[in-house]
Amino acid sequence: MVDLSDVKIGLKGSAEIVVGEEHTAPRIGSGRVHVLATPVMINVMEAAALAAIEHLLPIGHQSLGTHLNVGHYAATPVGMRLRASAQVTKIDGRNIEFAVAAFDDKEQVGDGTHRRVVVNVARFDQRVQAKLKKMNHINRRIT
Numbered sequence: 001m002v003d004l005s006d007v008k009i010g011l012k013g014s015a016e017i018v019v020g021e022e023h024t025a026p027r028i029g030s031g032r033v034h035v036l037a038t039p040v041m042i043n044v045m046e047a048a049a050l051a052a053i054e055h056l057l058p059i060g061h062q063s064l065g066t067h068l069n070v071g072h073y074a075a076t077p078v079g080m081r082l083r084a085s086a087q088v089t090k091i092d093g094r095n096i097e098f099a100v101a102a103f104d105d106k107e108q109v110g111d112g113t114h115r116r117v118v119v120n121v122a123r124f125d126q127r128v129q130a131k132l133k134k135m136n137h138i139n140r141r142i143t
Helices: 038-056 121-142
Strands: 012-018 061-072 081-092 095-104 108-120
Touching: 012 038, 038 061, 038 081, 038 095, 038 108, 061 095, 061 121, 081 108, 108 121
Parallel strands: none
Antiparallel strands: 012 081, 061 108, 081 095, 095 108
């Protein structure tokens, strides 16, 4: 069992970006209006969650996002700053849950919940490589 004793309910993290053209819905492929794309807002929320806990995880471990339930309520134009915050609300074994929120320079633009699981990086990579090897084996049999 991984030691997560340094991760506590209430820990907070934050992340921010200045919205550029590369962060807009048309660039990301999630719409046509030149405002902050929802996937980018979600990415900044995840970065805030990482900032809250990643530095406290044991060596050789990291967290991976497993669940998001967020709303995106207001548009953020290019040139405006977007700030996201995350706060640990629950710890259940290797699973850590967060309350997340995003604000631009004018208002709150999104909020929700986010869950991450802590994994041993070496073991996780072994599973990924085994999956890839199995897929390559199957593809060779088919062709």
